[in-house]
Amino acid sequence: MSIHNEALKRSGHSSGKHAPAPHPVALETSELTVAYGSFLAVRGVSLSVRRNSIHSIIGPNGAGKTTLFHALTGRVRPSAGSIRLDDKDISHTRDDDRVRLGIARSFQVTSLFPNLSVQENLRLASQGRTPWQALAPWRSINHNKEAMATAGEVMERLSLTQVAGRAAGELSHGQQRRLEVGMALAARPRVILMDEPTSGMGVDDIEAMKELIRSLAADHTVIFVEHNMGIVMNISDTVTVMRAGQKLVEGTPAEIRDDPEVRRAYLGNMITGDIA
Amino acid sequence: MKTINNPIFHFFLAALTVVCLPLFLRSGVLASEILIFGLAVAACNLLLGFTGLLSFGQGIFFGVGSYVAGILLTRYQIPVPLMLLLSVVLGALIAVAVGWLSIRRQGVYFVMLTLAFSQFFFFLAYSFSGLTGGDNGILDVPRPVIAGFDFTNLWSYYWFVAVIFLAVFALMLRTTQSTFGRTLSAIRENEARASAVGFPVRAFKIAAFAISGAVTALAGALHAMLIGVAPLSSIEYHTSEIILIMTIIGGSGNLFASLLGAGTYMLLADVLSTIWPRWLLLLGVALIVVALFMQRGLWGLIETLVSHITATSKRTPNAATERPLHRQADGGKA
Ligand SMILES: Nc1ncnc2c1ncn2[C@@H]1O[C@H](COP(=O)(O)OP(=O)(O)O)[C@@H](O)[C@H]1O
Ligand SMILES: [Mg+2]
8 A cells, every 4th residue: 555655755745844734634525516407416525635635536427527626616606515625615716716726627628728829828827826917918928937937847747848839729639638737737726626637648648647647746636537447546545436426435446446336336347447 | 920910010010001091092081080990990809809709889988989079178178188088098987887797798698788788878878968969969079289289280180190099009019919918818719718727707808898998989089089070970889880890801810900901991981982872782792701701801811812922932842841840939939
């Protein structure tokens, strides 16, 4: 169980950095419910995500994983329940304000600014943390040196530097998926949510993404939805299984792999990944 | 394409237009109107082309500017610079109100709301005839005399307008190149992502409305002084329509396209109306052609032509490898 040791090391490391001992739970939901009309896509989900842990959410299509992310990031309003970030209620905070509080996400369906360059996409994503500065029509785009630097770093990290000047819409599918994740990184969040970051990626990209997610946990709380069980079982500290809008079970990768109900939900043989 | 879509080049083209209009046009009214509508169309373009907001309310702001000029100059003898400043402020304030209420709805409903406001302000102007002169408008709006400089002559007034035009055009170019302008583009491209990335989208749209309303009201005030009347027609729905048509004819990608759209419309209208009283019919046909075959407007046509010319002149054996390198070099500026 080296994962657990790593997780312990990580949390020990981070509590030394933040001056007053931070709340051990980064993000917490209580009985969270989201309705689309009369249909409940998420039903009474209570989650508790430890600071700087890697928490994955799995479950069949239509389980409500993306909707849960929409609720956590403020894209949709929950119809019941609450969300707490660092022990502060953010249930009624707008999505753009949540970015300032330290939550950023990537989307399952790639959502970029297709006619703007890669570098400009990332600069905007970084500028989003201090958006009121951008309201000044006399400020040049180079004004925010930090945003420019962040865009550069993220491009390096995701091997997008060579295509910095290309319009996002012209990139290959794999590059667009990497930029999608980069958009979340550029916000320098404390809690990062990634919705199926590896979907549609080639083998090499998947391996790189796995390492990226693992490395993020050093200074981020990572929540991600993933269908690739190899990744889920390999790098998660905690796995939550959802089905039909509800939380089915939650536990360490080992516990999840051996859970009879999960095996039934996944028709037995879908969970194949090794545990490192 | 980078070379012809450079803001400094666009400013140069605008300045060139300002200098050339008096050489080719005999009517100072027509020349001034091209610049004045150039401003109003650029302001419309900031909403349509840069932010993705199709506003049928631009006539409101134009009419407000026109009435500010009419009322303040004929009844209160307010100095022209102060009057222009007040028209800009009032235009911005009303645009904030119209924008704030309209952007609560998206797409067609947004457009309908701006249309409804346009009707509302027209009836307001029509009803408060004590203030606006109702059907007659406000007559005898004087042209300015500032610090001993007399701009009452048509061509000297043209230069008065030209200086204001170039200053405001430069500021607007700067706006479109700023972080603000880029954020507007991001909102146009993908509003949901702009919001997810942290931008308070509504505030940005309202700010775009404010700038658009301020510039359009300025144009309205300049127009009232040009024709000597603040007519009811300035605040009519028809004014909104003309401004939108000019914007679409020119092309919505950049601000010089707006001056091109305004100029083309005014010149066509001038020529056609002397040939045939039913010239608006021909204009309708022209608009259908634009909508069907040149959706990026006249500027799009120019872009296509230029890229054809440069493509033929640059057809070298290694043309294929040239392109990505060129793009890469652009990365820093983009
Ligand atoms: N905007 C929407 N309106 C109505 N129903 C929706 C909407 N988005 C998702 N749903 C429904 O909610 C359920 C959960 O969807 P989703 O959260 O996307 O699941 P997952 O990400 O786990 O595949 C599905 O049944 C889906 O059809
Ligand atoms: Mg999903």
